[in-house]
Amino acid sequence: MNLDSSPIAAIATAPGRGGIGVVRVSGQEIMPLLKALFPEVNLKPRHATYLPFLDADGSVIDQGLALYFKAPHSYTGQDVLELQGHGGPVVLQMLLARCLEAGKDIGLRLAEPGEFTQRAFLNDKLDLAQAEAVADLIEASTEAAVKSASQSLSGAFSKVIHQLVEQVVQLRMLVEATLDFPEEEIDFLEKSDARGQLTRIQLALRKVVEQAAQGAILRDGLNVVLAGQPNVGKSSLLNALAGDDIAIVTPIAGTTRDKVVETIHIEGVPLNMIDTAGIREAMGEDAIDVVERIGIQRTWAEVAKADVILHLMDASRGPTREDELIADRFPPEVPIIRVWNKIDISGHHPAIDVMEGSAHVYVSAHEHQGIDLLRNELLRIAGWQQTGESLYMARERHLHALQLASEHLEHAAYHAAQTDQALDLFAEELRLTQDSLNSITGAFSSDDLLGVIFSRFCIGK
Structure with missing residues (x-):
């Protein structure tokens, strides 16, 4: 990707009112802008200077701090100017407009989304995994997600990837050296401990x-769909899990006509809880009004996209033919938790019974009994473990690259085990492994991929 070296400017703080607002400028050489903005002040690099911010006619826009960072000692690796003033939206817009006016001779323009961080990546201030962690840190919704994103931003994730690449390179060197000198007749696999x-x-x-998989859960969460017949307590269970009255609960069957989505957090893990319309599978369409029919169709659409399905059933009446018809339509590859609600009426005790392929959890949403058992089962299905180890805020592309690297290593192991020692194929799989790992940090990434990644950043980052 070619670096556009024209100077850029943007408001770097979030929209709205705040105590402090920041306007950021970055470019290869912005000294003419500094002289235009502050003709009587010589800004010292990496020192904060308190001064008035003047409009073109000499009137005061605001007063605040000006910080100048001389390349390459800046966030972007270019010259950077930050003007920190009061966080009113009108004030900041006036200050930004003044910067653009004063910098027109050097081609100063508005920054695109993510362009500051993109320049940091292209100038080797951050690798691609660290650059993505900037956005993840901003978007983090839990303390655990913040810690995970901070780990990636500090370079911890990149470090382990680089270590893996170095190990692969070492093994590649041995394999390819043997390919170059076959006359040595050295038993390569034994002498160099290649298999080990x-x-x-x-x-x-x-x-x-x-x-990385656990870090991905922190970032994206799981889509958990509550499905079942009308009036089995789906909305009550959503409220119990969330600890708040989110969904309307009445004794009237079919109260929920459309989905209700609420993100809750269990042990720092975000779960996107989706309460859906009750399903009356055995009844003909003529017996269901048009609004409820649309709600049921939308329920099945959500079920098809679910990561986990909570199949709610009424413990006070036991399993019914309707429950079986609903269960038969669930996607076979999606984990399902059979939740038996209303145990305060049925006389059951809170319990969990894990069977092959599913788990049965006995709860009372109304009395908040067995809810912790259900929360723990959701965490188990999510693969969440309190390991005490650092987690990395991985994205889908990171997981894909890691999985691809793992598959290439499996192929390499297969070729290494062949009696004829297919070293050329062994070497090729190691090369592909290295390429997959390098794509995570950006050592091997297409321009199209980079464009997609940085376009999703907020303006000012």
């Missing part, structure tokens, strides 16, 4: 995959 090295790389990669 490969096994150690696979084990290290497996650990990174586990940590």
Whole structure:
């Protein structure tokens, strides 16, 4: 990706009113802008200077701090100017307009979304995984997500990826050296412990995959759909899990006509809870009004996209033919928790019974009994473990790259085990493994991918 070196400017703080607002400028050489804005002040690099921010006619827009960072010692690796004033939206817009006016001779323009961080990446101030962690840190909705994003931003995730790449490169060197000198007739796999090295790389990669997968859960959460017949307590269960009255609850069947979505957090893990319209599968369409029919159609649409399905049933009346018809339509690959609600009426005790392929949890949403059992089962299905180890705020592309690297290592192990020692194929799989890992940090990334990533940032970052 080619670096556009024209100077850029933007408001770097969030929209709305606040105590402090920041206007940021970055470019290869912005000294003419500094002289135009502050003709009588010589800003010292990396020192805060308190002064008035003047309009073109000499009137005062605001008073605040000006900070100048000389390249390459800045966030973007270019010259950077930050003007920190009061956080009123009109004040900041006036200050930004003044910067653009004063910088027109050097081609100063408004920054695109993510362009400051993009320049930091292109100038080797951050690698791609760290750059993505900037956006993840801003968007983090839980304390655990903040810690995970901070780990990635500090370079912890990138460090383990680089370590894996170094191990793969070492093994590649040995394999390709043997390919270059076949006349030595050295038993390569035995002498260099190639199989042992490969096994150690696979084990290290497996650990990174586990940590990244849990970090991905912190970032994206799980879509948990509550499904079942009308009046089995789906809305009550949503309220119990959320600890608040989110959904309307009445004894009238079919109260929920459309989905209700609420994100809750369990042990820092976001769960996108989706309460849906009750399903009356055995009844003909003529027996259901048009609004409820649309609600049921939308319920099945949500079920098709679910990561986890909570199939609610009434413990006071036991399983019914209707429950079986609903269960038969669930996607076979999606984890399902059978939730038996209303145990305060049925006389059951809070319990969980884990069977092959599903778990049965006995709860009372109304009395808040067994809710912790259900929360723990949701965490178990999510694969969440309190390991005490650092987690990395991985994205879908990171997980895909790690999975691809793992598959190439498996292919490499297969070729290494062949009696004819297919070293050329072994070497090629190691090369593909290296490419997959490098794509995470941006050492091997297409311009199209970079464009998509940075376009999703907020303006000012």
